[in-house]
Amino acid sequence: xxxxEQSLLFHFKHAWFNIKEQFSDIPTSLAANAxxxxxxxxxxxxxxxxxxxxxxYQLHEIVVYIGIxxxxxxxxxxxxxxxxxxxxxxISLVRPRSWLAxxxxxxxxxxxxxxxxxxxxxxxxxxxxxxxxxxxxxxxxRLIILLPWLGLIQGMFSLLFANSQVLWHQTNYFILxxxxxxxxxxGVWGPVSDFSEPWKSIILKMPPSDIxxxxxxxxxxxxxxxxxxxxxxxRTSILIVVLFLINQIFFFYAKxxxxxxxx
Amino acid sequence: MNSMKLLxxxxxxxxxSQKSNPMNLIAGTLGMIINNxxxxxxxxxxxxxxxxxxxxxxxxxxxxxxxxxIAWGSLLFFLGGFRSLGEYIEEGSxxxxxxxxxxxxxxxxxxxxxxxxxxxxxxxFLNIAVLCFMRQWEIASKTxxxxxxxxxxxxxxxxxxGSFAFFLKRGNALSQLFIECNLSxxxxxxxxxxxxxxxxxIMLTPAAFTGLLPITAIxxxxxxxxxxxxxxxxxxxxLACLIFNLGVKKFQSSxxxxxRN
Numbered sequence: 001x002x003x004x005e006q007s008l009l010f011h012f013k014h015a016w017f018n019i020k021e022q023f024s025d026i027p028t029s030l031a032a033n034a035x036x037x038x039x040x041x042x043x044x045x046x047x048x049x050x051x052x053x054x055x056x057y058q059l060h061e062i063v064v065y066i067g068i069x070x071x072x073x074x075x076x077x078x079x080x081x082x083x084x085x086x087x088x089x090x091i092s093l094v095r096p097r098s099w100l101a102x103x104x105x106x107x108x109x110x111x112x113x114x115x116x117x118x119x120x121x122x123x124x125x126x127x128x129x130x131x132x133x134x135x136x137x138x139x140x141x142r143l144i145i146l147l148p149w150l151g152l153i154q155g156m157f158s159l160l161f162a163n164s165q166v167l168w169h170q171t172n173y174f175i176l177x178x179x180x181x182x183x184x185x186x187g188v189w190g191p192v193s194d195f196s197e198p199w200k201s202i203i204l205k206m207p208p209s210d211i212x213x214x215x216x217x218x219x220x221x222x223x224x225x226x227x228x229x230x231x232x233x234x235r236t237s238i239l240i241v242v243l244f245l246i247n248q249i250f251f252f253y254a255k256x257x258x259x260x261x262x263x
Numbered sequence: 264m265n266s267m268k269l270l271x272x273x274x275x276x277x278x279x280s281q282k283s284n285p286m287n288l289i290a291g292t293l294g295m296i297i298n299n300x301x302x303x304x305x306x307x308x309x310x311x312x313x314x315x316x317x318x319x320x321x322x323x324x325x326x327x328x329x330x331x332x333i334a335w336g337s338l339l340f341f342l343g344g345f346r347s348l349g350e351y352i353e354e355g356s357x358x359x360x361x362x363x364x365x366x367x368x369x370x371x372x373x374x375x376x377x378x379x380x381x382x383x384x385x386x387x388f389l390n391i392a393v394l395c396f397m398r399q400w401e402i403a404s405k406t407x408x409x410x411x412x413x414x415x416x417x418x419x420x421x422x423x424x425g426s427f428a429f430f431l432k433r434g435n436a437l438s439q440l441f442i443e444c445n446l447s448x449x450x451x452x453x454x455x456x457x458x459x460x461x462x463x464x465i466m467l468t469p470a471a472f473t474g475l476l477p478i479t480a481i482x483x484x485x486x487x488x489x490x491x492x493x494x495x496x497x498x499x500x501x502l503a504c505l506i507f508n509l510g511v512k513k514f515q516s517s518x519x520x521x522x523r524n
Contacts, residue, residue, distance in 0.1 A: 031436045038444055042451060049456040050310040173294035173379060180298045184305030196313035 007097070011105035018109025022117050029117050036074060036118060037125040040066045043189055044129065051194045061220050062190070063131040064139045067122045068216040069188040071143075072150065075114040076182060077158050079175055081107055085162035093255065100251055103162055108155035115147060139219040146215050153211050153236060156243035163250035166258065186212030193217070193225055210235050266369055274341060277376035288378055295382025296389075303328060303390075322399050324452055326406045327478045329390035331450055333406075334413035334473070336383025338421070344374035345418060346442070348425025349435035352514070361511065368422065368507065405484060409477040413449075415496040416472035420445055422503035423469065429510025449474030454482075472499045 022029060043066045048059055057065070085103040092099035119140060126136045161178075164171045183189070186208035192200060193213075203209050204226065214232055217225045224232045281288045311321050339346060348371055351357040360370040387410070394403040424441040428434030448470035457465060465475055476495050480488040 027433070028436070031433060031440065034440055035443055039447065042447055045456050045461075046310070046451055050314060053315075173290045176379075177294055177298040177301060180301040180305075184301055184308075189305065190309055195308050199308040199312070 007101070010097070011101055014102065015105040015109035015112070018106050019113035019116065022110065022113030029114075030121075033074070033114075033118050033121055036067070036070050036121060037129060039070055040126070041129055043070075047190045047194070051190060054194055056193055057191065057220075060131050060135060063129050064126055064135055065191060065216050065220050066188075067126050067129075067131070068139065068143055068219050069186065069212050071115055071118045071122060072154075072212050072215065073179075073183060073186065073188045074118065075111045076154055077161055077175060077179060078111075079172065081110050081158060082162045082165060082175070085158070086165040089166045089254070089258065093258070100159065100163075100247060104155050104159050107158040107162070108151050111154050111158070112147065112151050115151075119143070135220065138222075142219040142222070143215070146218065149236065150211060150215060152240060153243075156240055156247065159247050160243060160250065163247055163254055166254040167250055182208045182212065185209060187216070188212055191217065207235075207239050210239065266365065269365070269369070270373060273373035274376075281376070281378055288381070291378035292382040292385065295379040296386050299332060299383065299386040303386075320452065320455055322394065322397065322402060323455065323478070323482060325390050325394055326399075326402050326481050327452055327474065328450075329387045329394070329406050330410045330413050330477060330481065331387075331446075331474065332383045332390070333387030333410040334417055335446070336380040336387060337410075338414050338417050339377040339380035340384060341376065342372035342418070343377040343380065344371045345421035345425065346377075347371075347375060348421060349428040349438035352425065352428035352510075353435045357514070361514070367511070368504070371425075401484075402481060405481045409481050409492065412477045412480070412492045412496045413473050415500055416449075416469065416474075416477070419496070419500040419503040420469045420473060422500075422507050426503070426506045426510045429507075429513055444468075445470045445473060454478060469499065472496050 040063060044059060044063045047057075047062050047066075052059065085107055089099060092102065123136065123140060127133045161171065161175060185192075185203050185206050187193075187195075187203070191213060192203050192209050195203060204213075210232060214224050214227070217223075218232075223229075227235075306324070307321070311324065344351075345368075348357075351360075351371060351374075357367065357371070360367040360374075363370065391403050391406060394406065420442060424438035425435075427438045427441070431437060445468060448465060448468060453465050453470065454462065454475050462475070465471055472492075472495050476488075476492040480492040482488075
């Protein structure tokens with residue numbers, strides 16, 4: 001029992017180190033995130049031109065919505081984090097700690113650190129882009145509530161890719177289209193509720209909508225779109241369990257078939 | 264003539280190296296085509312399908328997407344090194360290129376070829392095929408012609424943005440941001456989003472030469488629009504080369520910097 005607690009404490013510390021690491025070189029982190037306000041501006045203008053007539057939202061709400069979806073998406077499945085997670089696979093096989101748990105805590109930590117950094121940028125930039133300060137504050141406070149849970153989902157997806165990279169070696173080219181599926185179906189460019197039928201109904205049933213559109217909608221409206229909090233929580237819990245199981249299976253085969261360089 | 268020979272040799276070399284790993288070539292190309300198709304479908308479902316404000320713009324958007332993907336993809340596939348100019352300057356890889364009798368920009372361009380860019384080119388031609396299927400022959404043929412102007416715009420953008428590294432600390436990171444910003448402004452139908460003042464602001468960015476001016480020429484094809492696109496791309500290319508040459512005069516080799524430190 002004691003070793004279980006120690007292990008848990010170790011992984012929390014590992015995640016905390018990765019969170020702090022994102023703040024260790026502020027100019028580089030600023031440069032990496034400098035495009036976020038620009039994308040918020042462009043995408044909110046695209047929405048205004050093509051979808052504002054639908055009347056579901058107002059421009060100042062969309063600015064906050066896109067800010068939040070960009071925050072969640074830009075820190076979702078990132079290649080440098082995956083490479084780092086899968087790079088020490090060989091050596092981890094002879095270490096006492098689980099590679100899965102170690103990679104997971106690292107991935108969640110890095111993503112949470114980036115999200116907090118971007119969060120601070122958005123506090124200052126969203127009002128300049130036309131969002132009402134009171135909406136920015138209430139929406140970002142709601143986001144804080146959801147971030148730990150969303151971090152778990154993000155960590156599971158990233159771990160799946162890190163596992164795949166060890167199992168099949170050449171998976172980099174598929175990260176881009178995978179990201180695009182989540183970009184489009186998650187409603188990162190604009191709310192899924194503004195999509196035309198039948199796509200709207202189909203996309204709302206998919207996991208990307210649960211992890212990007214629904215949280216962002218919750219942040220600006222205070223409720224989920226056409227579902228209760230419990231329903232959203234159950235859907236995302238099932239997603240986490242499924243990803244956990246797939247990760248276990250992938251890890252089993254990655255370990256079984258692994259050949260280090262020179263093997 | 265020798266430069267052309269070198270260009271063909273480098274293309275053959277890059278193609279041979281990509282052919283030697285067919286799985287990599289197929290994965291990269293397919294990955295990019297799937298990526299582009301998802302983006303195209305997503306924007307169509309969100310902005311154009313059953314939308315009174317957008318439905319009439321489907322042809323415009325298909326042509327814009329075809330032009331950008333062909334221009335961007337061709338440049339990265341055939342002369343992909345230009346995208347890394349800033350990195351070459353910062354890391355010192357430009358030095359040996361400056362000491363040969365050939366023009367350094369030619370050597371920069373032929374130094375790399377991006378495999379996934381082939382997917383962009385194929386995607387662009389798929390769009391052209393769809394335009395032909397929709398009987399938009401004139402738009403399809405004009406898109407092919409003006410892709411060249413857009414490619415000239417991207418080439419100038421890469422040279423201009425890469426040259427930032429001559430003058431600025433973290434110039435390469437800034438150049439990549441600058442390129443991404445302009446790619447987004449070119450990719451979204453900014454000509455239909457912004458009105459007079461917004462369009463004026465776009466005209467002050469490189470996205471005018473990579474996207475707005477060529478797509479306006481495709482849409483209207485008046486002599487004025489064609490002249491704007493062609494003269495604009497020549498002027499922008501001249502400006503980018505001027506900035507690069509100024510940077511080369513200012514450039515200090517990494518060895519002399521190390522000695523000074």
